[in-house]
Amino acid sequence: MIVCVCRRVSDREIARHAHAGLSFDEIQFELGIAMQCGRCENCARDVVARCSSAHSVAAIHNEAQTVQLANNILESKAWSSSQHLSAA
Numbered sequence: 798m799i800v801c802v803c804r805r806v807s808d809r810e811i812a813r814h815a816h817a818g819l820s821f822d823e824i825q826f827e828l829g830i831a832m833q834c835g836r837c838e839n840c841a842r843d844v845v846a847r848c849s850s851a852h853s854v855a856a857i858h859n860e861a862q863t864v865q866l867a868n869n870i871l872e873s874k875a876w877s878s879s880q881h882l883s884a885a
């Protein structure tokens with residue numbers, strides 16, 4: 798759906814930029830949204846906010862997976878220092 802009629806910018810285009818990590822101000826500068834009549838600003842900010850919160854949840858999920866992987870490696874018998882020393 799078109800969010801900014803003045804610049805013909807869709808919610809997908811805004812979301813693509815938000816998922817790339819750009820802030821509202823950066824997206825506004827890049828795409829020119831909310832710079833003419835300004836009627837699209839609230840809707841555009843909503844799109845960015847939704848994408849940013851989804852991005853944060855994904856980052857937290859990835860961080861948790863990384864910590865779990867590190868714990869699995871540390872607990873793994875293959876990396877046990879006593880086993881490593883006895884093999885040498």
Ligand code: FES
Pocket residue numbers: 800801802803804830831832833834835836837838
């Ligand atoms: S609709 Fe976006 S600036 Fe007018």
